[in-house]
Amino acid sequence: MATGRRRGIAASPTVWLVYAFVAFFIALVGGIFFTVLFNSFASSWFGGWLPDGYTIRWYRFAVDEFSLWRVLRVTLVVALSVVALSLLIGVPAAYALARWNFRGKNAVLLLLLLPIMVPPITYGIPLATMLYEYGLAGRLIGVIVANLAPAFPFVIVIMIPFIEQIDPNLERSARMLGASPFRVFTRVLLPLATPGILAAGLLVLVRTIAMFELTFLTAGATTQTLVVSLYYAAFAAGIRPTQSIDAMAVIYMSTTTVLLLLALRFINPVQLVSRVKQ
Amino acid sequence: MARDLPIARTTDDTARRLAGPRRGRGKERLGLLLLCPALLLVLLLFIYPLFYGLRLSLQPEAGGLLTNYSDFFGDDRERATIGNTLRLALPATLINLAVAIPLAYRMRRRIRGQRVITGLFVIPMTLGTVLLAQGMLSFFGPRGWFNKSLLQLGISDDPIRLVHNATGVVISLAIAEFPVVFLLLLGFVSGIDPNLERAAQMLGAGSWQRFRRIMLPLMIPGIATAFALSFVATFAVLPSAVMLGQPAGETRVIALAAWQAAYERFDYSAGSAIAIIMAGIELLVLGVVLVGRSRLYRGPATGGKG
Amino acid sequence: MQAQAQPQRAATKDLVTTERPAPRIEWLRIRNLTKRFGDLAALRDFDLDVRGGEFISLLGPSGCGKTTALNCLAGLLEPDDGEIELDGESVVRISPERRRFGMVFQNYALFPHLTVGRNVAFGLEMQRVPKARIGERVDRVLTLVRLGDQRDKYPAQLSGGQQQRIAIARAVVTEPRLMLMDEPLSNLDAKLRLEMRTEIRRLHQALGLTTIYVTHDQEEALSLSDRIVLMRQGLIRQVGTPREVYLEPASAYAANFLGARNLLPVRVVAAAGDVQIETGSGVTLTGTPRGDLAPGDEAIAVIRPEHISLLAQGQDGVNTVPGLVETVEFVGNGIEVSVRSGLTGEIIARTEDLWRQGDGVALRLPAERLLVFPAEDAGETI
Numbered sequence: 001m002a003t004g005r006r007r008g009i010a011a012s013p014t015v016w017l018v019y020a021f022v023a024f025f026i027a028l029v030g031g032i033f034f035t036v037l038f039n040s041f042a043s044s045w046f047g048g049w050l051p052d053g054y055t056i057r058w059y060r061f062a063v064d065e066f067s068l069w070r071v072l073r074v075t076l077v078v079a080l081s082v083v084a085l086s087l088l089i090g091v092p093a094a095y096a097l098a099r100w101n102f103r104g105k106n107a108v109l110l111l112l113l114l115p116i117m118v119p120p121i122t123y124g125i126p127l128a129t130m131l132y133e134y135g136l137a138g139r140l141i142g143v144i145v146a147n148l149a150p151a152f153p154f155v156i157v158i159m160i161p162f163i164e165q166i167d168p169n170l171e172r173s174a175r176m177l178g179a180s181p182f183r184v185f186t187r188v189l190l191p192l193a194t195p196g197i198l199a200a201g202l203l204v205l206v207r208t209i210a211m212f213e214l215t216f217l218t219a220g221a222t223t224q225t226l227v228v229s230l231y232y233a234a235f236a237a238g239i240r241p242t243q244s245i246d247a248m249a250v251i252y253m254s255t256t257t258v259l260l261l262l263a264l265r266f267i268n269p270v271q272l273v274s275r276v277k278q
Numbered sequence: 279m280a281r282d283l284p285i286a287r288t289t290d291d292t293a294r295r296l297a298g299p300r301r302g303r304g305k306e307r308l309g310l311l312l313l314c315p316a317l318l319l320v321l322l323l324f325i326y327p328l329f330y331g332l333r334l335s336l337q338p339e340a341g342g343l344l345t346n347y348s349d350f351f352g353d354d355r356e357r358a359t360i361g362n363t364l365r366l367a368l369p370a371t372l373i374n375l376a377v378a379i380p381l382a383y384r385m386r387r388r389i390r391g392q393r394v395i396t397g398l399f400v401i402p403m404t405l406g407t408v409l410l411a412q413g414m415l416s417f418f419g420p421r422g423w424f425n426k427s428l429l430q431l432g433i434s435d436d437p438i439r440l441v442h443n444a445t446g447v448v449i450s451l452a453i454a455e456f457p458v459v460f461l462l463l464l465g466f467v468s469g470i471d472p473n474l475e476r477a478a479q480m481l482g483a484g485s486w487q488r489f490r491r492i493m494l495p496l497m498i499p500g501i502a503t504a505f506a507l508s509f510v511a512t513f514a515v516l517p518s519a520v521m522l523g524q525p526a527g528e529t530r531v532i533a534l535a536a537w538q539a540a541y542e543r544f545d546y547s548a549g550s551a552i553a554i555i556m557a558g559i560e561l562l563v564l565g566v567v568l569v570g571r572s573r574l575y576r577g578p579a580t581g582g583k584g
Numbered sequence: 585m586q587a588q589a590q591p592q593r594a595a596t597k598d599l600v601t602t603e604r605p606a607p608r609i610e611w612l613r614i615r616n617l618t619k620r621f622g623d624l625a626a627l628r629d630f631d632l633d634v635r636g637g638e639f640i641s642l643l644g645p646s647g648c649g650k651t652t653a654l655n656c657l658a659g660l661l662e663p664d665d666g667e668i669e670l671d672g673e674s675v676v677r678i679s680p681e682r683r684r685f686g687m688v689f690q691n692y693a694l695f696p697h698l699t700v701g702r703n704v705a706f707g708l709e710m711q712r713v714p715k716a717r718i719g720e721r722v723d724r725v726l727t728l729v730r731l732g733d734q735r736d737k738y739p740a741q742l743s744g745g746q747q748q749r750i751a752i753a754r755a756v757v758t759e760p761r762l763m764l765m766d767e768p769l770s771n772l773d774a775k776l777r778l779e780m781r782t783e784i785r786r787l788h789q790a791l792g793l794t795t796i797y798v799t800h801d802q803e804e805a806l807s808l809s810d811r812i813v814l815m816r817q818g819l820i821r822q823v824g825t826p827r828e829v830y831l832e833p834a835s836a837y838a839a840n841f842l843g844a845r846n847l848l849p850v851r852v853v854a855a856a857g858d859v860q861i862e863t864g865s866g867v868t869l870t871g872t873p874r875g876d877l878a879p880g881d882e883a884i885a886v887i888r889p890e891h892i893s894l895l896a897q898g899q900d901g902v903n904t905v906p907g908l909v910e911t912v913e914f915v916g917n918g919i920e921v922s923v924r925s926g927l928t929g930e931i932i933a934r935t936e937d938l939w940r941q942g943d944g945v946a947l948r949l950p951a952e953r954l955l956v957f958p959a960e961d962a963g964e965t966i
Contacts, residue, residue: 014384015389017380018381018384018385018389018395021377021381022395022398025398025399026398029405029453031417031424032405032410032414032417033405035413035416035417035422036409036413039416046421047421049423089316092312092313092315092316093313093315093316096312097313100309108313108317111320112316112320114320114324115320115323117506117507117564118557118561118564119511119514119560121514121516121533121536121553122553122556122557123324123331123557124553125331125536125537125549125550125552125553126327126328126330126331126332126334126550126553126554128540129327129330129331129334129540129546129549130326130327130330145323148323149320149323149324153320156316181308206403206404210403210404210406212516212517213514217537217541227406230409230412231517234408234411234412234521235521242416245412246412246416249409249412252406252409253404253405253406256404257404259404260400260404264397264400
């Protein structure tokens with residue numbers, strides 16, 4: 001028993017350093033977040049620790065002033081379309097990459113990784129210019145197409161390990177039992193891959209809602225998503241009360257948090273980035 | 279028996295000739311079919327725009343082929359954006375590595391609250407750069423909670439200015455990129471066979487030597503990847519440099535220069551040229567790190583057949 | 585075997601040390617070693633005395649506590665209770681890096697970023713041995729494990745067997761006071777496993793290292809050990825030489841784990857001298873009692889396949905029962921025949937005669953080989 005206590009203490013300083021950093025992190029990020037949250041409900045806030053009074057007026061203001069309903073509808077349409085299309089394209093590709101080895105597979109993987117690794121602003125400007133050229137930019141379809149560029153490679157990267165861990169013998173035995181390839185896909189593979197598909201879908205949803213650069217470069221006045229109209233609102237600060245901008249920010253933040261928490265039920269946070277390391 | 283044999287062999291051969299190669303080819307064709315849409319799309323939405331941008335950048339509104347590039351490098355204000363961006367991206371990336379390496383190393387073995395802590399560290403992913411910048415303006419502002427606390431604790435008499443300058447941008451970049459750096463390193467460290475550390479310990483290595491001689495060298499590929507990804511992401515900083523920094527001065531970053539060229543001066547050709555320069559620097563860093571890493575890399579970190 | 589081992593031993597002796605290898609410790613005493621994981625007692629009251637130079641195997645199925653015991657010895661796990669003493673020095677409170685023990689891991693745990701030479705040199709560098717001496721000792725030990733020419737390769741470039749030799753070389757080069765081996769052969773294929781078994785025996789003879797060896801393979805334990813510690817559910821069940829454990833199992837469990845495959849649930853009829861037992865189907869047999877048995881008790885009768893004689897149908901006598909051959913398996917150095925008889929279940933016998941399925945036979949179970957244990961063991965054996 002004595003030894004247990006001795007080593008317990010000897011090991012703990014480094015653990016306490018971890019906890020100290022966690023506390024610092026919470027204070028920093030929490031401070032930022034709660035500043036925004038409190039301010040969005042503040043009737044006014046001059047110099048005190050807490051607002052002088054509370055109101056929900058700014059949310060109503062945001063609805064009117066920033067055409068919040070339209071913005072939310074655009075955000076939803078864009079994000080859901082991107083999720084659907086990227087799953088449709090990404091899942092089969094991930095299956096092919098998980099199951100078959102072929103020459104040049106590494107080159108293909110690298111090609112698919114690049115749109116994730118290279119920041120969107122880099123290829124976003126030429127992509128947006130191209131979309132303007134073809135008359136797509138400024139319209140919903142243009143925003144969706146631009147957002148698709150990093151989304152479907154992301155689905156592939158998330159799905160490959162999920163499919164790899166499904167025993168290929170299950171598919172073989174289903175084929176041996178007389179199931180057609182289509183039935184193998186719908187009855188064996190799809191149910192087993194569902195957690196991965198859900199996780200990938202939710203993460204793409206979060207990433208698309210949070211995607212500033214590509215939407216910023218391609219959206220027109222009526223096709224702004226939440227994050228872009230938030231940027232314009234903040235950029236033009238001074239014209240509008242900061243509380244109304246913060247109200248938008250809270251709406252934005254609560255959406256992405258709920259979605260990310262949902263995604264984390266299906267996927268370990270470490271898996272979000274683990275593929276990239278290879 | 280003897281009579282049966284040739285027939286058996288024939289059917290066998292036929293079966294192999296028919297089934298074997300055809301099935302192989304069919305499999306390949308199916309694989310290609312499944313992969314095709316993705317490949318076409320990546321060519322259409324990523325590779326083609328890059329080449330489109332490259333071609334556009336070589337067709338300036340006036341002047342010769344390389345006018346846009348010589349303009350960029352010839353103009354002090356434009357050229358300075360590279361340095362401005364580096365002065366934001368490098369500190370943010372290095373701070374994150376300095377924090378995340380020991381943190382991930384300590385958390386390679388489960389500690390109490392491991393899951394909650396990793397969950398917490400993911401939060402900045404949901405904040406997004408715009409909300410982060412917006413919040414930081416108030417939080418670090420002269421009457422924000424941060425300066426209020428400093429005054430209350432008597433650490434400082436005057437409010438510290440952490441926004442509307444490069445510091446603010448570096449802080450926001452560090453917060454935004456921390457989840458990726460940390461999770462990448464944590465995944466990498468937990469992938470190292472714990473027996474390697476035990477073996478070193480049994481051979482007489484103390485905790486510092488185990489870190490220095492065994493774990494750190496094995497973490498190098500992970501650190502290199504984390505550095506490359508974080509650097510490239512921070513190098514493309516745009517919204518937080520505008521909102522939190524001095525977009526006309528020290529935080530006029532290269533992405534902003536590209537955006538201003540394309541969307542304020544409507545000179546898409548010059549905008550594309552700057553974007554291509556940005557892509558060139560990013561791909562260069564990615565390439566150097568990834569190639570260097572594969573040179574350094576010595577087999578799997580799991581040891582043995584395990 | 586002996587004749588072969590002898591010259592090798594003479595040759596390696598020169599390589600390692602000029603004088604006869606004396607054990608580095610006189611004795612090791614383990615008392616009351618206990619380790620709990622939550623509610624589960626992985627190891628309970630582990631007591632063991634080891635003489636210097638002895639080769640001890642901890643044998644048992646997975647989850648029996650053998651690896652827990654080894655890790656507690658190494659210091660990699662902290663025991664909840666107990667004492668470990670080496671020549672009068674208590675080591676429980678000493679951290680693993682200062683115990684000066686050697687350890688070989690199941691997956692070898694070679695450092696993938698270091699060459700073979702640097703792997704082997706690692707322990708010596710930690711001991712701050714002068715550079716020149718390190719090179720010398722690394723060369724000598726690599727020659728000892730017959731990998732003198734692999735010094736500059738990386739572990740990933742070696743075969744499994746070679747990696748295992750390097751792992752052993754890395755552990756022995758530091759001249760550890762105690763050598764700990766955690767199932768070192770279980771990742772190798774069958775042929776290599778036999779080869780490495782001989783190699784480990786040879787090294788042990790050449791270096792005289794006091795060794796604690798963990799395995800779940802009874803053959804490995806029998807062939808390598810001076811003594812075997814048979815474990816189950818965190819407890820030591822029997823300690824003895826391989827011969828003792830094999831021929832004189834202390835329990836039905838021990839007998840079963842060491843290859844006595846026939847276990848018959850029986851009832852004791854008479855227990856004076858040899859024990860009279862009755863099987864479920866009413867056959868009465870005579871056996872040798874092990875433990876307290878009284879008439880009317882439930883008991884377990886155990887016999888090894890090779891101790892059963894298969895006779896032609898119609899023979900009778902003491903402990904002889906008729907049966908029908910169910911399956912015949914050729915197992916290389918003999919034939920295993922499964923017989924359905926009046927006794928409970930199938931009886932497996934080992935023979936050299938060629939029986940065929942459906943043959944009528946008579947099974948003779950010699951009374952001195954038919955060991956009868958109290959039934960309290962029964963639940964555990966299955």
